[in-house]
Amino acid sequence: MTLAVKHMPGKGKRFVERIYRLRVIGLALGFFCVASVFQKQDRGPLLWGLLVFHGFIWPHVARRAAHASSIPYRGEQANLLIDALFGGFWVAAMRFNVLPSAVILVMLSMDNMAAGGLTLFAWGLVCHVAGLLVGLAVVGYAFEPMSHMSTILACLPFLIAYPLVLGWSMHRISQQLAQQTRSLEQLSRTDGLTGLLNxxxxxxxxxxxxxxxxxxxxxxxxxxxxxxxxxxxxxxxxxxxxxxxxxxxxxxxxxxxxxxxxxxxxxxxxxxxxxxxxxxxxxxxxxxxxxxxxxxxxxxxxxxxxxxxxxxxxxxxxxxxxxxxxxxxxxxxxxxxxxxxxxxxxxxxxxxxxx
Structure with missing residues (x-):
């Protein structure tokens, strides 16, 4: 549940840091979406433990893993696919509860599209399906699509706050890109030694x-x-x-x-x-x-x-x-x-x- 825009300076280290901050916010908000469903379904401690891990521990693990990669940007793309795998798993674990399932899958797919275009988006869909199949194999099949009011309320912070965070991040990125574009235009117009027109x-x-x-x-x-x-x-x-x-x-x-x-x-x-x-x-x-x-x-x-x-x-x-x-x-x-x-x-x- 992170915004990802391809940005390669420093082999992607700044990209990893930007994703890390957004992942911390996104997965924390997503935790409450899934938790509201689990509470109604009376899930066991193993699923609750996995949910806590994904919501609050995984962002830090993912950050360290990406920085340890030879190309942090590629490592972060792999983390996004792991997020997509988790997303499919939570859909099965929530027994296809409509609202949180839709919110999670749409946000993850949007992030994959932003990070790697259609290619990463397609791989993200594959990971959604793989995670779904793993979830069905682990927790079994059940179909309870109805979202209770408590689940709707739990999803509202995600639906409201996270898009605002994404929008602010996109605004900052667009400003940085605009500044870089102006700098490149200036460099293309001027002589490198004297700073005069070339x-x-x-x-x-x-x-x-x-x-x-x-x-x-x-x-x-x-x-x-x-x-x-x-x-x-x-x-x-x-x-x-x-x-x-x-x-x-x-x-x-x-x-x-x-x-x-x-x-x-x-x-x-x-x-x-x-x-x-x-x-x-x-x-x-x-x-x-x-x-x-x-x-x-x-x-x-x-x-x-x-x-x-x-x-x-x-x-x-x-x-x-x-x-x-x-x-x-x-x-x-x-x-x-x-x-x-x-x-x-x-x-x-x-x-x-x-x-």
């Missing part, structure tokens, strides 16, 4: 901005930024230092341009910035200020940032047919900045030194 996402942003400029008729600008002599840093100080430099630059870009959704890591040491609704003169001014700030940090005996920047700037042109042309124009300007001596901004293939 190349694919940033190029999609550029393409969308290009289409918007063509449709709305506004002007935007594009910056391609490259770290000067970055290979020398990796070769001299090692890749960990190079990674630290890239992360530092990513922080500078976020601080300088504010809108982190427009900044992406385009290549190894190359970054791109889409400045929405920005003219060429405004974009070039922002680029000049960035180059000057980085140059200042690179000066001295112990520079906080041992690199300079080269930047190519290109404004959207209605004559462009594809965003790739926009990108190629900015890349050509960046190449010109490199050829012109680096540590500078180039617009329209004309070198503009920031010295």
């Amino acid at each position: 190349r694919r996402t940033w190029e999609n942003l550029l393409a969308a901005e290009f289409a918007q400029c063509r449709t709305a008729g506004w002007t935007s600008s594009l910056l391609l930024i490259d770290l000067d002599h970055f290979k020398r840093i990796n070769d001299t100080y090692g890749h960990p230092t190079g990674d630290a430099v890239l992360k530092t630059l990513a922080g500078m870009l976020r601080e300088h341009f504010h809108d982190s959704d427009c900044i992406g890591r385009y290549g190894g040491e190359e970054f791109g910035v889409v400045l929405r609704g920005t003219t060429l003169s405004i974009a070039s001014g922002a680029a000049e200020r960035l180059v000057a700030a980085v140059r200042q940090n690179a000066q001295g005996d112990n520079p906080s940032f041992p690199c300079t920047l080269s930047i190519g700037v290109a404004q959207f042109d209605p004559a462009m047919r594809h965003h790739v042309e926009w990108l190629q124009k900015a890349d050509a300007n960046l190449y010109a900045a490199k050829l012109g001596g680096r540590d500078r901004v180039v617009i329209a293939n004309e070198t503009a030194s920031t010295s």
Whole structure:
């Protein structure tokens, strides 16, 4: 009588713990359903002892057994089938009393469906039948389907409380899954080292901005930024230092341009910035200020940032047919900045030194 949702982190240990808490509640409530019937039928101590074991001791045994399994998730699935076996047994032991039998079998079948889909559900049905046959062999066949008022009242807590517990557990699981989905979406959009947009996402942003400029008729600008002599840093100080430099630059870009959704890591040491609704003169001014700030940090005996920047700037042109042309124009300007001596901004293939 447990909710089970396939959840594999840690080979299922958290899954086992979640099932354990629900099993403790479910089997305790189920105990009173069966006990109300046994009381009317004047059952003997062996059945009462087995009922106490299943209701209050088995959850702890099942938890330990699942954790002892090489794959706790699979161990917990086996526990659910044992629950199903018990469920069939209690139906026979209660002489097919309708209400508690239906409640127990439906809850167990629902749990098996949630834990393993149709496959575990089908195996659960097999275990129900097997448990029923074992029960008939042990206690004999009798048919007393009528549920007395005391049995109905004993089943009410199960019918009311347990679905609420299941619903709350499902709510928590759905929240966790939603958070994991958001995290995965964020990871799929961002560069793992810098936290900026990765190349694919940033190029999609550029393409969308290009289409918007063509449709709305506004002007935007594009910056391609490259770290000067970055290979020398990796070769001299090692890749960990190079990674630290890239992360530092990513922080500078976020601080300088504010809108982190427009900044992406385009290549190894190359970054791109889409400045929405920005003219060429405004974009070039922002680029000049960035180059000057980085140059200042690179000066001295112990520079906080041992690199300079080269930047190519290109404004959207209605004559462009594809965003790739926009990108190629900015890349050509960046190449010109490199050829012109680096540590500078180039617009329209004309070198503009920031010295």
